[in-house]
Amino acid sequence: MARSGIPTRERIISAANTLFYNHGIRGVSVDAVAEKAGVTKRTLYYHFRSKDDLVAAYLAGRDQPNLALFRKWFSEAEGGLPLRVEAIFRNLARSARHPKWKGCGFLRTSAELANLPGHPAIKIGAAHKKKFEEWLRATFAAEGIAESLQLARQILLLLDGSFAVVLLHRDPSYMETAGEAAHTLIEAAVVARIKRSARRVR
Template sequence: MPRTSEPTRERILSAAAKLFYAEGIRSVSVDAVAAKAGVTKRTLYYHFKSKDDLMAAYLEGRDQPNLALFQRWFAETTGGVADKVRGVFRNLAVSARHPKWKGCGFLRTSVELATMPGHPAMKAGVAHKKRVEDWLRATLEAERIGNAATLARQIILLMDGSFAVVLLHRDPSYMETAGDAAAALIRATAARRV
């Protein structure tokens, strides 16, 4: 593979991200990541002390971009907060229609590492999901909509549930239906406080 001006660590992470997302973290070897990045295994281990470390870095690298994407979709959707949350789900459904879409990398990793709750990649996944939930809670609090913590958790359950069902059925309309349910929950909660 030709060398690029991209720093070695970033090349390794980019290669790992592509392979882990496409094939799953357990089925991808360190040798495969090194080959895709155009580095030796020794160079990979210079930048990452273990495959576990690389897996955690892969998810940590997805954290802020994913959250920023949700925030952008929310901001770009017109209407009230219910419409904006539904907009996040609708954009997820558009993403799920792409032929290379494989679901949520954080949830897929959690399934692969279900028996290893202390694994660094599991911790990275927990931290990401918590950040998304915290963002939703803060957004709902700013709108003074009911019990924002409970409502944010309900929306996260709808979101993560829709990721699972869309992967199972290969039908992104489940995500749109989950978005409709999230919007209905927000509207019902807002109506109760009036």
């Protein structure tokens, strides 16, 4: 246990999270992470066998907090299903206006490691996106929407596409536009569900 009361492993991951997110995987050395965490390089390697393991731990640490935040924004939004999903995009656009925002850590890491498809961090990033997709699918299915998986994937594509374009242009309004598109898609699915229900009643 470190003097601060925070376990050494957690301090290392916290340091890696700050440095990797702000400067990229390639741009940060193990020495830099050790220095920021206040540990020796030897201590860092005691907890992580390699930089690859540290990168994987960095992304794993972002997984549940990010998913929980999306669910929070969804549950706290007012209105029906289209508005609640659109709220995720609106809140992301607000986050993107912060000067320290650097996009999606999962997508940025996958871009840096694109030539290493078997890298553990790539697998963690892919699993994270699948969890978000599955949450959307289950949410849509619970609302009686047909083709819930297809709709979930459409929303995921809008989300990740907006991450990329906003990072390129530094204009969060693209994320808001993506949210409006998501609203339109979901609203159409809801209307289709209502029409199906009405036909069954006749």
